[in-house]
Amino acid sequence: MSIPVLPLLGRGLTAGGAAGLTAGLFSLLLAEPLMDRAIRLEEARSHEHADSGAAAVQHHEELFSRSTQHFGLVVTSLVFGLALGVLFAIGYALVHRRDPEAAPWPRALLFSGAAFLAVSLLPALRYPANPPGVGDGATVAERQGLWLAAVVIGVLGMVLVWQVYVRLAGRSAPVRQLAAAGTAVAVLAVLFALPGNPDEVPVAATLLWDFRVLSIASHALLWAVFGVVFGALGLRALGRTAAPAPSGAVPAG
Amino acid sequence: MSLHAGQHPSTTAAPDATTGTRDWLIASAAAIVALIALYAVFFDNGSLIAATGSYLHEFAHDGRHLFGAPCH
Numbered sequence: 593m594s595i596p597v598l599p600l601l602g603r604g605l606t607a608g609g610a611a612g613l614t615a616g617l618f619s620l621l622l623a624e625p626l627m628d629r630a631i632r633l634e635e636a637r638s639h640e641h642a643d644s645g646a647a648a649v650q651h652h653e654e655l656f657s658r659s660t661q662h663f664g665l666v667v668t669s670l671v672f673g674l675a676l677g678v679l680f681a682i683g684y685a686l687v688h689r690r691d692p693e694a695a696p697w698p699r700a701l702l703f704s705g706a707a708f709l710a711v712s713l714l715p716a717l718r719y720p721a722n723p724p725g726v727g728d729g730a731t732v733a734e735r736q737g738l739w740l741a742a743v744v745i746g747v748l749g750m751v752l753v754w755q756v757y758v759r760l761a762g763r764s765a766p767v768r769q770l771a772a773a774g775t776a777v778a779v780l781a782v783l784f785a786l787p788g789n790p791d792e793v794p795v796a797a798t799l800l801w802d803f804r805v806l807s808i809a810s811h812a813l814l815w816a817v818f819g820v821v822f823g824a825l826g827l828r829a830l831g832r833t834a835a836p837a838p839s840g841a842v843p844a845g
Numbered sequence: 846m847s848l849h850a851g852q853h854p855s856t857t858a859a860p861d862a863t864t865g866t867r868d869w870l871i872a873s874a875a876a877i878v879a880l881i882a883l884y885a886v887f888f889d890n891g892s893l894i895a896a897t898g899s900y901l902h903e904f905a906h907d908g909r910h911l912f913g914a915p916c917h
Contacts, residue, residue, distance in 0.1 A: 674879070728917070
């Protein structure tokens with residue numbers, strides 16, 4: 593089979609770059625003030641420890657100034673967007689291998705929404721983001737394993753729900769939809785069967801909540817921009833190859 | 846579904862098996878680079894390239910926290 597994967601890859605990189613940069617600038621403006629505050633509070637906490645005689649745990653090696661780390665946030669977000677763009681394009685090409693150029697707009701939005709759920713929201717529900725100052729260096733390997741497992745479960749779960757829905761195409765709508773919903777619940781159960789985050793969270797509840805909302809908002813913004821750009825580029829390519837395309841294309845299936 | 850004269854149904858890629866294979870090789874290479882990049886920003890704790898120490902980790906520090914990746 594020869595699916596034209598390279599045009600999709602190009603669109604994925606463009607959309608990913610735009611999405612990563614947008615999310616990076618958004619979080620630079622809104623999340624960095626919170627992170628700076630969290631770091632100041634962490635420093636205050638470790639000073640208190642020092643005053644009370646306990647060994648000050650200064651685990652932040654000051655390799656970079658805060659402003660360099662602010663810049664690092666935007667770069668990290670850009671790299672994240674580009675990498676997701678590549679993986680998205682390949683997944684999109686495989687799922688739509690029969691007619692990869694059809695219905696680019698609704699498919700891009702649907703696929704981005706699914707990717708947001710699988711890659712961003714589900715793992716974030718199980719292991720919500722924590723601001724700087726939370727996170728024990730001794731447990732980082734364990735937490736990375738758990739987080740990776742949550743992302744993998746999110747992606748595989750999404751594929752599973754989609755497959756259940758597709759394979760029951762001959763059945764009535766209630767059967768199909770209930771089966772897909774039941775599968776989704778089972779995936780959630782597996783996700784929440786993972787062990788919890790072992791770390792303490794010694795941060796004020798309001799700061800924590802605001803940070804987590806901004807974290808999910810950054811993910812959502814990234815995927816929204818991604819879907820819009822990817823879909824728009826697909827529409828443009830479609831307009832180029834066949835000027836008045838009869839858009840009677842079927843959605844994913 | 847009407848095929849106009851002189852217009853191929855799919856002009857973006859030649860219906861050629863070797864072109865398809867080449868494209869997928871490029872795509873696979875891109876996927877590997879993407880996974881390494883994700884590892885570098887979200888998982889590395891100073892072991893990816895020994896010489897970089899924890900510079901990579903510290904540079905990506907804020908991004909890791911923001912996107913929910915485990916950090917120290």
